[in-house]
Amino acid sequence: MFCKVQVIGFVAQECETKGKSGASWGQFSVAYSGTRKSLTTGEYESIFLPCKVFKENHNRAVEMLHKGDLVYCEGSLDIQQYNDKNGVARTFTSLNVGMFRVLKSKNATTQLRKGTIKSKAQDKYDDFDTSDKEIPF
Numbered sequence: 001m002f003c004k005v006q007v008i009g010f011v012a013q014e015c016e017t018k019g020k021s022g023a024s025w026g027q028f029s030v031a032y033s034g035t036r037k038s039l040t041t042g043e044y045e046s047i048f049l050p051c052k053v054f055k056e057n058h059n060r061a062v063e064m065l066h067k068g069d070l071v072y073c074e075g076s077l078d079i080q081q082y083n084d085k086n087g088v089a090r091t092f093t094s095l096n097v098g099m100f101r102v103l104k105s106k107n108a109t110t111q112l113r114k115g116t117i118k119s120k121a122q123d124k125y126d127d128f129d130t131s132d133k134e135i136p137f
Contacts, residue, residue: 005077005095007032008103011069012048015061026058027051027094028065030073050094052078057097068106074099 009032019025034045051073053061075098081091
């Protein structure tokens, strides 16, 4: 049985490489607003979901995902049950990411505001002559 999970949130922790070089994989976390309010503050709690990426997605995640980026992740839940050192049964839930997209990059937006990078629209009109000599009116 397959359960598809879709999450939109902000990258809270950049992708860390795990495992050996031949079978490497990565882990990052996504933060999103929860649906229940905190009893102490009355505000919605943030939920941090650990995400695992493998193979090509791992290489892309290391290169593309940065803390603060708005990201869409899609995959399946990985639920692991174990006993801690005190013998208490614990459950760890993470998302095995099959596909992700960066919806808004925090770094690119900051650089665009500062003028250190150009948008595609700016590149398109760099050669456009704005002098008045060819305008008929």
